[in-house]
Amino acid sequence: MSIEQNVKKLLSELGPEVQLVVAAKNRTPAEVSECISAGAKIIGQNYLQDARRAYQIIGEEATWHFIGRLQRNKITRIISMFDMIETLDSLEMASLVNHECSEMGRKMPVLVEVNSGREAQKSGVLPEELESFIKRLVSYDRIKVMGLMTMGPLSIEPEYYRPYFSITRKLFEHIDALNLPGVQMKYLSMGMTDSYRVAIEEGANIVRIGSKIFGPR
Numbered sequence: 586m587s588i589e590q591n592v593k594k595l596l597s598e599l600g601p602e603v604q605l606v607v608a609a610k611n612r613t614p615a616e617v618s619e620c621i622s623a624g625a626k627i628i629g630q631n632y633l634q635d636a637r638r639a640y641q642i643i644g645e646e647a648t649w650h651f652i653g654r655l656q657r658n659k660i661t662r663i664i665s666m667f668d669m670i671e672t673l674d675s676l677e678m679a680s681l682v683n684h685e686c687s688e689m690g691r692k693m694p695v696l697v698e699v700n701s702g703r704e705a706q707k708s709g710v711l712p713e714e715l716e717s718f719i720k721r722l723v724s725y726d727r728i729k730v731m732g733l734m735t736m737g738p739l740s741i742e743p744e745y746y747r748p749y750f751s752i753t754r755k756l757f758e759h760i761d762a763l764n765l766p767g768v769q770m771k772y773l774s775m776g777m778t779d780s781y782r783v784a785i786e787e788g789a790n791i792v793r794i795g796s797k798i799f800g801p802r
């Protein structure tokens with residue numbers, strides 16, 4: 586099947602309740618563009634270089650989500666291009682994002698990344714530190730917390746992901762119930778090619794999918 590057919594099939598499976606983020610790392614602008622023609626609205630990028638090349642031909646037709654690891658020397662460029670950051674996980678980056686946004690006179694919607702598998706090398710805030718982390722974000726007036734994102738430990742077995750997604754959903758509900766000022770728990774971004782169905786069962790309303798659309802990396 587073509588990229589276009591893959592996207593159309595996926596969009597009809599997801600329906601109106603679940604948003605598709607096309608995970609476009611290492612894909613060409615032409616491939617990414619096909620997804621937009623097929624009806625995808627949101628492009629997720631891990632790397633600035635890929636993102637810029639695709640942005641040059643797609644531009645404002647898409648909404649752009651940053652899904653890679655934040656690096657301090659790239660924050661300015663990330664903020665000038667992206668509509669949402671899905672991977673905020675440190676106060677250091679939050680402070681930089683807040684500062685740059687105030688320079689640019691804008692706000693940045695963010696999802697806080699959760700290290701739901703408590704993996705040593707993985708990015709994300711540990712589950713037990715999430716509440717205090719988000720409470721500290723409240724003082725950054727240019728950052729708008731809109732939900733959580735998690736990857737979970739990698740596996741090819743979909744069911745393996747379930748407990749990590751379930752933990753993240755519980756955290757999402759817990760933070761939502763705190764009614765913190767400036768925090769609006771609206772999006773729960775979980776699930777990739779191998780795991781998106783389980784993620785949706787566990788409450789995801791954003792899924793980030795690459796290989797199922799473009800073929801294996």
Ligand SMILES: *Cc1c(COP(=O)(O)O)cnc(C)c1O
Pocket residue numbers: 608610631652653736776777778779793794795796797
């Ligand atoms: C690559 C990537 C995905 C998509 O992974 P697939 O298995 O190709 O669907 C989702 N989220 C993030 C953060 C990624 O880097």
